[in-house]
Amino acid sequence: MPIIVQKFGGTSVATSEKIVEAARKAVRAQQQGHQVVMVVSAMGKNTDMLVDLAGQITDRPAAREMDMLLSTGEQVSVALMAMAIHELGSEAVSLTGGQIGIKTDSSHTRARIQSISTERMQKHLDAGKIVIAAGFQGIDDDLNITTLGRGGSDTTAVALAAVLGAEACEIYTDVDGVFTTDPRVVAQARKMGRVSHDEMLEMASLGAGVMHSRSIEFGKKFSVPIHVRNSGSFSDEPGTVIGPLPENADRAVSGAALTKDEARITVTGVPDRPGAMHQLIAAIAEESIAIDMVVQDVGTDGRADIAFTVLEGELPATLKAAKEFAEAFPGAEVSHEANLSKVSVVGLGMATQTGVADRMFRALADAEINIKAITTSQIKISALVERTQGLDALRAVHSEFQLDKAPEPSSANGNTVEPSEKADAVDIVSRLRRMEDLTIEDVQLDATQGRVTITRVPDAPGIAARVFEAIAAESLLVDMIVQGTGRDGLANISFTVPSESVQKAVEVASATAKQHGCGPVGSEKEIAILSVFGIGVRTHVGVGVRMFKALDDAGINVEMINTSEVRVNVVVNAAKGEAGLKALEAAFADVIC
Numbered sequence: 362m363p364i365i366v367q368k369f370g371g372t373s374v375a376t377s378e379k380i381v382e383a384a385r386k387a388v389r390a391q392q393q394g395h396q397v398v399m400v401v402s403a404m405g406k407n408t409d410m411l412v413d414l415a416g417q418i419t420d421r422p423a424a425r426e427m428d429m430l431l432s433t434g435e436q437v438s439v440a441l442m443a444m445a446i447h448e449l450g451s452e453a454v455s456l457t458g459g460q461i462g463i464k465t466d467s468s469h470t471r472a473r474i475q476s477i478s479t480e481r482m483q484k485h486l487d488a489g490k491i492v493i494a495a496g497f498q499g500i501d502d503d504l505n506i507t508t509l510g511r512g513g514s515d516t517t518a519v520a521l522a523a524v525l526g527a528e529a530c531e532i533y534t535d536v537d538g539v540f541t542t543d544p545r546v547v548a549q550a551r552k553m554g555r556v557s558h559d560e561m562l563e564m565a566s567l568g569a570g571v572m573h574s575r576s577i578e579f580g581k582k583f584s585v586p587i588h589v590r591n592s593g594s595f596s597d598e599p600g601t602v603i604g605p606l607p608e609n610a611d612r613a614v615s616g617a618a619l620t621k622d623e624a625r626i627t628v629t630g631v632p633d634r635p636g637a638m639h640q641l642i643a644a645i646a647e648e649s650i651a652i653d654m655v656v657q658d659v660g661t662d663g664r665a666d667i668a669f670t671v672l673e674g675e676l677p678a679t680l681k682a683a684k685e686f687a688e689a690f691p692g693a694e695v696s697h698e699a700n701l702s703k704v705s706v707v708g709l710g711m712a713t714q715t716g717v718a719d720r721m722f723r724a725l726a727d728a729e730i731n732i733k734a735i736t737t738s739q740i741k742i743s744a745l746v747e748r749t750q751g752l753d754a755l756r757a758v759h760s761e762f763q764l765d766k767a768p769e770p771s772s773a774n775g776n777t778v779e780p781s782e783k784a785d786a787v788d789i790v791s792r793l794r795r796m797e798d799l800t801i802e803d804v805q806l807d808a809t810q811g812r813v814t815i816t817r818v819p820d821a822p823g824i825a826a827r828v829f830e831a832i833a834a835e836s837l838l839v840d841m842i843v844q845g846t847g848r849d850g851l852a853n854i855s856f857t858v859p860s861e862s863v864q865k866a867v868e869v870a871s872a873t874a875k876q877h878g879c880g881p882v883g884s885e886k887e888i889a890i891l892s893v894f895g896i897g898v899r900t901h902v903g904v905g906v907r908m909f910k911a912l913d914d915a916g917i918n919v920e921m922i923n924t925s926e927v928r929v930n931v932v933v934n935a936a937k938g939e940a941g942l943k944a945l946e947a948a949f950a951d952v953i954c
């Protein structure tokens with residue numbers, strides 16, 4: 362009998378009436394011929410309330426005790442859900458993460474799943490019971506209760522669907538599906554029929570809180586069809602399918618997102634040599650803090666400035682680590698800026714289309730929004746802006762890319778997983794030691810690109826837009842873009858284009874630079890881009906550290922960096938490309954699947 366996993370989020374079990382409603386859905390699925398596993402979250406804002414209670418007792422609760430506390434929310438829901446199902450005349454059993462056998466590591470409050478035993482669940486299912494699993498929790502080797510991180514019930518649900526070989530994982534929530542952006546923030550947001558794993562991964566990490574991003578990593582790794590839908594709808598209204606294909610591959614941009622609470626740390630005066638960057642990144646990764654929007658500017662005096670963003674909540678810990686790092690380098694200084702937001706556009710289509718960046722920058726410039734930093738990856742462009750302008754920025758880009766309009770129907774059908782992909786997934790997983798281990802697919806060298814750098818760009822709205830409009834007018838395909846706020850408010854904009862386009866790009870950039878009072882335009886006809894890609898490369902904060910260490914040990918300096926959920930790219934000197942590739946292959950040999 363096919364298995365279906367149905368997950369109900371906090372608002373979908375917020376009251377006894379809603380619990381009964383959810384129970385009806387599960388019973389109906391069972392009557393339609395499924396074995397049913399439900400995963401439930403804590404009722405309403407119960408987890409927030411528990412966090413608040415802990416805060417009334419102490420500012421520094423022990424992480425183990427925090428997990429003990431937070432896991433109780435889900436325990437209340439599963440018991441009530443089982444009672445609701447009994448009341449409807451069906452059989453059900455509630456189970457905690459530990460009772461199911463969800464084994465995790467011991468990193469309390471952000472534990473990773475290592476394995477799940479299916480025996481107990483399967484026995485109950487075969488006996489005709491609906492299994493009700495507590496979301497967001499597990500147990501470590503010493504039988505301590507752990508939790509997976511806020512929003513982690515999605516991850517429990519997709520992980521259970523993966524190990525049980527479920528036909529589908531339905532995520533019931535308080536909106537109709539995944540929208541082009543948060544529908545509570547932008548009224549014009551449109552429900553997407555489907556969205557690809559890679560797009561959803563980016564959107565989730567960039568602020569689309571509708572899904573826990575680690576759940577999408579499981580969905581991709583184990584080919585679990587995920588269907589996000591509204592628990593409040595009585596009809597069988599379809600939601601959004603998260604699968605291998607995008608809604609429409611011809612569209613450059615599929616969605617937009619806003620991360621409201623960003624802060625930026627800048628470390629100036631770092632010696633520009635291998636090792637320095639590695640030490641800084643290692644010091645921050647040590648605190649398990651994921652950094653983003655890394656911008657490195659090389660000065661003329663052999664010293665570099667490094668800036669990056671973190672979530673504002675992580676600012677104190679990040680500053681502490683950065684200051685300890687800076688103490689080792691006389692002349693190095695740490696500064697920071699809070700109250701920032703990051704607006705991003707995401708789309709698989711932008712990897713192969715020109716003229717996406719310039720449209721985004723133009724939309725922001727027209728809304729009189731100054732861009733404080735820019736980073737890109739193959740499928741996303743992020744701009745850092747003042748927090749007071751964050752919402753306007755999101756609305757401006759959503760409207761620029763007409764995300765409210767449904768795309769033309771695309772002939773490809775993304776709702777099913779190809780059998781060959783399923784086989785691949787099984788193959789990869791069989792080589793993993795633990796379910797949530799980092800999975801590196803490959804390490805690659807791209808030696809086809811060159812780099813252009815416009816120096817001393819004034820910190821004023823509209824300049825990035827004009828530069829990339831001029832570049833797009835020549836149909837030059839820009840790959841990476843990096844812009845920071847340099848010293849005295851003068852930043853560098855660096856971007857990569859195919860080597861054969863470097864000269865043209867320099868001409869175009871020079872003309873624009875001159876008009877706007879920028880400094881000279883530099884270029885390197887050939888650079889080497891080294892990439893490590895796979896699943897979980899951002900959430901496993903150690904990937905960047907491993908890369909930098911390997912390159913550092915090989916005496917190779919990193920000149921530019923960009924990261925996404927599935928890829929870390931670094932630019933190194935063209936002559937060091939092959940050596941860099943070998944160093945990275947050796948460094949990741951144990952995790953390449």
Ligand code: ADP
Nearest residue numbers: 370371372534535539540542543545569570571
């Ligand atoms: P649950 O409790 O069901 O897990 P969440 O609150 O975690 O629900 O996620 C649902 C919320 O995610 C929605 O209410 C919506 O405001 C927010 N959200 C943010 N971005 C998006 C998006 N792109 N599409 C849909 N919802 C989004």
Ligand code: ASP
Nearest residue numbers: 402408497511512513514
């Ligand atoms: N109850 C947990 C939280 O609020 C887990 C979840 O809802 O996914 O974060």
Ligand code: MG
Nearest residue numbers: 370512570571
């Ligand atoms: Mg959620």
